[in-house]
Amino acid sequence: MSEQLVTVVVRKRDEQGEGVVVLELADPQGRPLPAFAAGAHVDLHLQPGLVRQYSLCGDPASSASYRLGVLKDPASRGGSLAVHAQLQPGCEIHISRPRNHFPLAPEARRSILIGGGIGITPMLAMAYALTAADSDFELHYCGRSRARSAFLDELAQVPFARRVQTHFDDEAPAQQLDLVRVLGQPQPGTHVYVCGPAGFMDWVIGQAIAQGYADDHVHREYFRLAVDASGGSFEVQAARSGKTVQVAEGQSIVEALSAAGIKIDISCEQGVCGTCLCDVLEGLPDHRDVYLTDEEKQANDQILVCCSRAKSQKLVLDI
Numbered sequence: 001m002s003e004q005l006v007t008v009v010v011r012k013r014d015e016q017g018e019g020v021v022v023l024e025l026a027d028p029q030g031r032p033l034p035a036f037a038a039g040a041h042v043d044l045h046l047q048p049g050l051v052r053q054y055s056l057c058g059d060p061a062s063s064a065s066y067r068l069g070v071l072k073d074p075a076s077r078g079g080s081l082a083v084h085a086q087l088q089p090g091c092e093i094h095i096s097r098p099r100n101h102f103p104l105a106p107e108a109r110r111s112i113l114i115g116g117g118i119g120i121t122p123m124l125a126m127a128y129a130l131t132a133a134d135s136d137f138e139l140h141y142c143g144r145s146r147a148r149s150a151f152l153d154e155l156a157q158v159p160f161a162r163r164v165q166t167h168f169d170d171e172a173p174a175q176q177l178d179l180v181r182v183l184g185q186p187q188p189g190t191h192v193y194v195c196g197p198a199g200f201m202d203w204v205i206g207q208a209i210a211q212g213y214a215d216d217h218v219h220r221e222y223f224r225l226a227v228d229a230s231g232g233s234f235e236v237q238a239a240r241s242g243k244t245v246q247v248a249e250g251q252s253i254v255e256a257l258s259a260a261g262i263k264i265d266i267s268c269e270q271g272v273c274g275t276c277l278c279d280v281l282e283g284l285p286d287h288r289d290v291y292l293t294d295e296e297k298q299a300n301d302q303i304l305v306c307c308s309r310a311k312s313q314k315l316v317l318d319i
Contacts, residue, residue: 005045005094006034010087011065016150019072020118021084024058024065028092032063036098038129039122039221042066043096043267044079046086051267052079055195055221056098057121057151059128066095069150071118101274101291102195102221104129109189111137112182114204116196117144120151122221126193131160142167142177142200179207186213195221215294222272222290231286234310238262238319239281253305253315262319264305271307278305283315 012024027033038060041053058067073080087093104111104126111130115123120141130137139160143149146168155164167177183192192213194204201220208218229250236253237244238260247256254264254276267275271289280301287297289304296302303317 006097007092008095010089010091013089018148020150021070023068023087026065033066034097035063036060037100038104038125039102040098040100042098045094046082050078053273055122057124060125061132069118069121105191108191112192113139114194116142116200119196122195127160139164140177145170183208183211191217193219198222228288231309235314237316239316240319266306269306271304276304276306278303279318281316281318283310284312286311
């Protein structure tokens with residue numbers, strides 16, 4: 001393993017809603033865990049070659065344990081199924097140190113947190129942090145039904161309960177999310193945060209932009225994307241090894257490199273986590289990820305090789 005991993009034990013497991021397991025992870029000897037900030041995630045090393053990212057949903061002020069909420073996804077590529085099947089109280093597992101690609105904006109005067117389904121998990125940590133900082137915020141939790149949703153008992157008892165609004169598809173229309181009203185007209189220092197299913201997130205992001213929010217004031221974290229592998233073939237040169245590979249239509253760069261014996265660390269394989277980020281020395285990438293910001297994509301000096309392709313006939317990568 002190329003990174004320093006942390007060994008934790010499952011201290012508590014709680015089934016909530018429909019298909020959601022809430023795990024509490026702690027150091028086996030009871031020592032403090034590495035600190036984390038709201039919005040952070042950890043990688044769970046579930047099996048050889050099976051590494052998945054899950055948001056930390058506990059209070060960042062506590063170093064005694066980490067908490068995760070994992071939905072058993074019927075479209076799982078193995079991650080959530082392994083979590084539900086394997087991680088029982090007393091089990092040990094290796095995880096990464098916390099990493100944060102979804103931080104709170106330190107300059108925000110007001111925060112609008114919107115979680116759809118299991119996308120509520122990073123919003124919980126954000127709400128705890130904003131409460132501790134005495135910052136202005138509101139939290140909106142959207143789900144298909146109350147019976148299927150996790151964390152409801154907790155949200156009714158937390159110190160910020162008065163800032164929480166729930167919205168369920170199968171309940172009265174009056175309580176459903178009125179996104180235009182919730183977002184309102186952008187005010188200086190107001191930031192929007194959204195996490196959940198891709199379609200739900202696209203709706204929130206699109207509406208926020210339509211109402212005049214600047215893109216850098218709309219923060220998002222995707223859990224899963226549909227990877228678009230369309231497009232013609234192109235050439236990739238690995239500058240350090242001197243090897244050149246042809247990436248066929250429908251084939252990813254990382255697959256072509258692997259076939260030539262060039263190993264790239266990968267994890268999500270969907271352009272979400274940033275594990276496979278490589279520097280571009282020559283050529284024009286066709287960015288298909290959600291990890292890089294728009295400004296980073298415009299620079300065209302980095303690429304996520306699990307999902308992105310090339311607009312030029314050749315890419316030269318610093319690998």
